[in-house]
Amino acid sequence: xxxxSREMQAMNPLLNPAQQLPLQDxxxxxxxxxxxxxxxxxxxxxxxxxxxxSPLSSCSWSxxxxxxxxPKSDETGPPxxxxxxxxxxxxxxxxxxxxxxxxxxxxxxxxxxxxMMAQQQMMLPGRGVAGMPLSLGSSxxxxxxxxxxxxxxxxxxxxxQQGGEGSMQSLYNGFSDGSLPGTNQTQHFQHxxxxxxxxxxxxxxxxxxxxxxxxxxxxxxxxxARRGQATDPHSIAExxxxxxxxxxxxxxxxxxxxxxxxxxxxxxxEIIDYVKFLQLQVKVLSMSRLGGAAAVAPLxxxxxxEGGGDCANGGGSIHRNxxxxxxxxxxxxxxxxxxxxxxxxxxxxxxxxxxxxxxxLCLMPISLxxxxxxxxxxxxxxxxxxxxxxxxxxxxEGPSSPSMSVLSVQxxxxxxxxxxxxxxxxxxxxxx
Amino acid sequence: MNPSSLKSRFAxxxxxxxxxxxxxxxxxxxxxxxxxxxxxxxxxxxxxxMAYSVRSRRTWTGAVLWKLRSRSCGRRSVKTSTLVxxxxxxxxxxxxxxxxxxxTTTTGGHGxxxxxxxTASELRELVPGGEAMDYCNLLDETAHYIKCLxxxxxxxxxxxxxxxx
Numbered sequence: 383x384x385x386x387s388r389e390m391q392a393m394n395p396l397l398n399p400a401q402q403l404p405l406q407d408x409x410x411x412x413x414x415x416x417x418x419x420x421x422x423x424x425x426x427x428x429x430x431x432x433x434x435x436s437p438l439s440s441c442s443w444s445x446x447x448x449x450x451x452x453p454k455s456d457e458t459g460p461p462x463x464x465x466x467x468x469x470x471x472x473x474x475x476x477x478x479x480x481x482x483x484x485x486x487x488x489x490x491x492x493x494x495x496x497x498m499m500a501q502q503q504m505m506l507p508g509r510g511v512a513g514m515p516l517s518l519g520s521s522x523x524x525x526x527x528x529x530x531x532x533x534x535x536x537x538x539x540x541x542x543q544q545g546g547e548g549s550m551q552s553l554y555n556g557f558s559d560g561s562l563p564g565t566n567q568t569q570h571f572q573h574x575x576x577x578x579x580x581x582x583x584x585x586x587x588x589x590x591x592x593x594x595x596x597x598x599x600x601x602x603x604x605x606x607a608r609r610g611q612a613t614d615p616h617s618i619a620e621x622x623x624x625x626x627x628x629x630x631x632x633x634x635x636x637x638x639x640x641x642x643x644x645x646x647x648x649x650x651x652e653i654i655d656y657v658k659f660l661q662l663q664v665k666v667l668s669m670s671r672l673g674g675a676a677a678v679a680p681l682x683x684x685x686x687x688e689g690g691g692d693c694a695n696g697g698g699s700i701h702r703n704x705x706x707x708x709x710x711x712x713x714x715x716x717x718x719x720x721x722x723x724x725x726x727x728x729x730x731x732x733x734x735x736x737x738x739x740x741x742x743l744c745l746m747p748i749s750l751x752x753x754x755x756x757x758x759x760x761x762x763x764x765x766x767x768x769x770x771x772x773x774x775x776x777x778x779e780g781p782s783s784p785s786m787s788v789l790s791v792q793x794x795x796x797x798x799x800x801x802x803x804x805x806x807x808x809x810x811x812x813x814x
Numbered sequence: 815m816n817p818s819s820l821k822s823r824f825a826x827x828x829x830x831x832x833x834x835x836x837x838x839x840x841x842x843x844x845x846x847x848x849x850x851x852x853x854x855x856x857x858x859x860x861x862x863x864m865a866y867s868v869r870s871r872r873t874w875t876g877a878v879l880w881k882l883r884s885r886s887c888g889r890r891s892v893k894t895s896t897l898v899x900x901x902x903x904x905x906x907x908x909x910x911x912x913x914x915x916x917x918t919t920t921t922g923g924h925g926x927x928x929x930x931x932x933t934a935s936e937l938r939e940l941v942p943g944g945e946a947m948d949y950c951n952l953l954d955e956t957a958h959y960i961k962c963l964x965x966x967x968x969x970x971x972x973x974x975x976x977x978x979x
Contacts, residue, residue, distance in 0.1 A: 623950060630953035637960045650937065653956060657940045660963040667970040668857040671832070671977060 820867055820962065825969045827863035832973070835859060858882050864966050873951070874959050877943025 631649060635641040638656045642648055816822065835855050840848045862882055865875040937952060938944035941959050944952055 626950050627953065630950065630957065634953060634957050634960070637957055637964075650934070653960075654936055654940060657937070657956065657960060657963070660960065660967060661940070663967045664860060664963065664970065665857060667967065667974055668860055669853045671856060671970065671974050 820869070821965050821969060823867035824864055824962075824965060825973075827867055828860055828969065829973070831859035831863055832856065858886075860966060860970065864962055868958075868962060872955060872958055873943040873947060874941055874955050881942065 631646065634653055635649060638653055640652060642652065835852065840852075842848060861878050865878045868875050934949055934952060937956060938947070941952065941956050944955060947955060
């Protein structure tokens with residue numbers, strides 16, 4: 383960044399192409415900023431200051447840095463490329479100045495210089511100030527056809543005349559040092575803020591010497607943040623992360639039915655339950671589509687914990703679901719398993735379920751088990767498509783599809799065990 | 815119906831796999847073993863075809879396919895030890911990553927309460943491949959996963975209804 387100041391000094395109205403890119407950036411950002419016109423024709427110069435600085439403060443560095451594209455339009459100023467920079471500032475001034483009262487708008491050279499400083503500091507972080515006023519002054523005087531530019535140039539020249547380059551540098555540094563804390567805190571400058579700026583401007587010269595060396599590096603890192611929010615990069619990243627999470631949660635809410643929209647934690651629980659439910663549905667459906675043999679025997683291996691609890695309350699029995707081991711006549715192993723499961727049930731039903739599932743077993747109410755065993759007796763000699771019908775008949779209902787039947791079985795285990803009451807559950811489950 | 819939508823892609827792939835599965839004639843078709851095996855195969859085919867039908871490569875699709883492949887390889891091949899070892903290594907790595915991610919998220923995520931991070935672990939178990947992701951990506955994956963699961967369920971229900979008539 384250091385050669386830039388020297389270059390700025392060297393070339394005056396005509397900026398070389400290397401410099402134009404950031405300035406084009408400035409112009410585009412200035413155009414963007416100008417999109418929010420904020421000017422009040424009847425304001426005093428204090429309000430002028432606020433108005434000019436308020437859109438500056440409302441945008442953050444990310445807004446400034448992102449539009450690295452060539453300027454969209456040159457409609458606000460002369461098509462001459464060399465006048466980009468002062469176009470930027472000029473257009474800013476034009477937006478915020480009092481209509482027609484150009485002379486009255488820029489009341490004092492000091493405040494105008496301070497405004498200039500603020501803009502410079504926003505747009506050209508870390509650049510040497512020394513070169514700027516010279517180019518601006520010269521370009522301003524070089525016959526730009528805006529009144530603002532002339533006033534700009536003239537007002538700008540006066541601080542230049544005050545103490546030359548050294549004072550400009552110190553003015554800039556001091557202002558940047560003094561203004562940043564103020565601007566960081568507020569989004570819209572109220573009236574109480576104006577005296578702050580007056581005060582900071584007054585104390586600029588005092589503070590400048592102390593902090594002169596540090597400030598050129600600092601404006602690079604500072605970010606104009608919104609009201610009531612810190613500028614710490616960590617908190618900004620944190621804020622971004624939270625926003626991303628919030629929008630993802632919103633997207634999830636739309637997918638999941640019964641979106642409460644109240645609490646994030648309960649929404650997460652809802653999402654988890656829904657994912658479990660969908661996975662269970664896939665399992666059940668893949669079981670029901672075996673095209674022939676009863677979908678009865680390999681019943682649902684996994685059940686939600688509350689269903690397991692109900693089953694346990696209903697005096698569950700273990701229904702053997704073979705896992706490839708055809709030796710189902712081992713009573714010893716069955717009793718051992720039962721004891722194990724009973725022990726596990728006391729502490730946690732979920733783990734008991736998982737244990738059973740690992741063995742290829744599942745738990746269900748006794749009433750259901752009897753119903754299924756009668757059904758399987760019928761289905762021992764099935765015809766191809768009729769495997770599921772005995773189950774339907776034993777249920778006493780007439781669901782229209784195997785998926786319905788299996789779901790009714792499963793929801794019966796989940797509920798009170800009554801098969802008749804489960805029809806509605808099945809209906810609600812399979813046909814939402 | 816859109817010929818190139820997720821639904822149609824999944825449906826075609828799944829039906830193809832189903833016909834393949836039904837084409838094999840088992841020895842005793844109604845034995846519980848056979849039924850269970852078929853169920854596993856159908857479910858695996860459903861998951862696999864879902865994972866393949868997804869246009870944009872997602873983390874969970876890779877995890878699903880990897881799980882299926884490792885399971886099938888574990889059954890068939892004799893040398894399961896190497897696979898198991900590699901699986902354990904990967905699990906250890908993901909667990910370590912999850913611990914790291916949890917610590918980073920808890921230190922930086924004071925906006926999101928601790929309770930939320932705890933239930934996120936449950937979500938991680940549900941969503942395949944969700945162990946080694948940060949919370950933000952996990953939510954993204956969950957959304958996509960839910961969308962694909964609903965498609966899967968719809969198509970499978972339609973097929974079941976069709977075959978039951």
